[in-house]
Amino acid sequence: LCELNDLLELHLQYNSFIGHLPLGLRNFAMMISMDISANKLSGELPASLSKLQMIEYLNLSRNTFDGHIPEQLDHMLNLDIIDLSHNMLSGEIPKSLEKLQHIQVLDLSFNLLECQIPSGGKFANLSAESFLENYALCGAPKFHVPLWLDKTERQSKSNAARVIATCAIGGSALLVIVCTVIGISCYRKRWLLKNHDDIERFRGTTLP
Structure with missing residues (x-):
């Protein structure tokens, strides 16, 4: 499958696929739409996803992916919609995602993310629904999470x-x-x- 270099769309949602995302996904340089949601895929999201620089729609939701969100996703400059909800992703939301200037939907809800929600770029247009039910996020009041506090304020x-x-x-x-x-x-x-x-x-x- 990963040898189909000219593949434009890949829709494999609502199956029972298991295992990790193959590194060969980086070969899909021309792909504009990928939906592999609602499977049983696991492991960390590979940084090689950033090679899909033409992609506009990416849905990896409702699997059991863990680890951090790769900072290199900011290379996917054509992204309009990215759905990573209902996984087990942890750590911080990369500030580099503020570079995604075409993003309209960014769904990170129902994960284990923590720390401050970025406020620059298209994050200014996102709503609280994008970040529901995470471990310990903080940020602007409109996201319905605690305000971010620096070390001195946290101590106080x-x-x-x-x-x-x-x-x-x-x-x-x-x-x-x-x-x-x-x-x-x-x-x-x-x-x-x-x-x-x-x-x-x-x-x-x-x-x-």
Whole structure:
């Protein structure tokens, strides 16, 4: 298959193919559309994918690809749509992807990605749906993820969180003590009222 150098489209979605992406994919220099989604493919995405410099549509979703997103994907300058969702990709989103000036759809949802979402290039036009259900992404508020914090800010937030947690624990402990004292006092009063007659008779009893 990888010897078909003039192949323009490859659509093999919704099958049960297993294994890794072959390095021979780089031979598809003329390909404009590839869809191998919804299979059982695994392993890391090879950097040789970047050799598909004519490709406009790439769908690798719903497999079990892992590892990092290759930074070299920024060489695929004709890409309009790339779907890498529903895999096990991890690490950071390469900032180099900001160079993809024709990208209209970039779906990285349902992976294990982390750190800051790039904000330059076409990322400015993307929505929160592109990054749903990842491990620990942060970035602009429109992506519905936590704001990015530098080291100093992270330390400040961490210290503030520790102070709040300490106060909350101390306040809870004090509340428990106060409630316990009040409970004991109320129980003692009820017991005294209930046993008032017995206590009075006991006081009036003369020991032999």
